[in-house]
Amino acid sequence: MKDPAVNVNSEIGRLKTVLLKRPGEEIENITPDTMERLLFDDIPYLKIAQEEHDAFANTLRDNGAEVLYIDDLAVDVFKDNPQVKTEFLQRFFEEAGYGIGTTHDALKDYLTTFSERDLVTKLYAGVRRNEIEFCNDSLHDLAGRDAANPFLLDPLPNAYFTRDPQASIGNGMTINHMTFKARRPESLFTEYIMKYHTRFAGKVDIWRDRNHDTRIEGGDELVLNDHVLAIGVSERTSSKSIEGLAKELFSNPDAKFDTVVAVEIPHNHAMMHLDTVFTMINYDQFTVFPGIMSAEGKMNIYIMTPGDNGTVKLAHRTDLAATLKEVLGLPELDLILTGNGDDIVAPREQWNDGSNTLAIAPGEVVTYNRNYISNQILREHGIRVHEVISSELSRGRGGPRCMSQPIWREDI
């Protein structure tokens, strides 16, 4: 890729550009009844969540990163391309189940009165049934729907976890078919930004688009170095997607990746992605939650490499540290246990994303301040830790890595 707009060849190279989404009105549309479906365990207090998020963004800026907001980029796209805005809306409605019909027409009429800025805010916030007055006489729109759902278009409160709808890998991206309906529209924004925003159009390889029916999310996709990826086989990412992506990367001459390490993790909400239990923070240092291993310290790991005629070779491993040494060519490494591996502290701090560290340079990370034992352990292992306030953001079950999509990292 000549003149690439994305450059992420590691988890740890100095962070130069990052994509964020400030929590917005969508958070105020989480209710006790919809919370579970919307993948929240509690309702954050928006004002404080925004203050915390601004402090997070400032920490990244103060350390040399340019911060882009995904909603600003979407506004740019829609302002510059009115037809693209119309096409996007049609896709958005179709994916919500309103490709045609009375509701489609009512939503379209309503939303086309909005400015581009207000439209993007509204698409994230959701559209309530009682916001639009129209007589719904369409069986297609009524039958089989959840009449108790107060929303015609659901809010997208998980959007502040910008890590997941896509993943930057080398000079390209995967634009992800996400697991739960509650998050799927998020990657439609990415698709349109990468296709039409002047900063990205024609400058990003798309390794895998969202028009697949197997699921993958960015929290599972870790770039260990310029030729090795680790991908979680998890609640959110299927083995089929990993195989598909490995085949694409191994056969695409523009991709330099020759090893994909598939790491099986428990399938549950507290550990929905690999990065909630495992992150890379230095050339030879990693955080890991001990709960992903058996009592004997074993787990299922598969090293995938190119085979003959477009096939993929698999090698089974059970020891995480030994596998990392093998694929990264390291003589030694330091696995730093969440909560120092304590039976009570480790799961408590993992629950609030104590393992979800964002490296902003080799050996330098951003973490939530509430995980003070894990932070102390990181420091004892020589890591420079920038703590950010975290009472409300953490209620969405994601930490600093989940809340950030690197667009550019310095090569290491």
Ligand SMILES: NC(=O)NCCC[C@H](N)C(=O)O
């Ligand atoms: N990479 C991550 O682990 N992201 C956290 C996503 C949390 C969000 N509530 C979700 O369940 O998708």
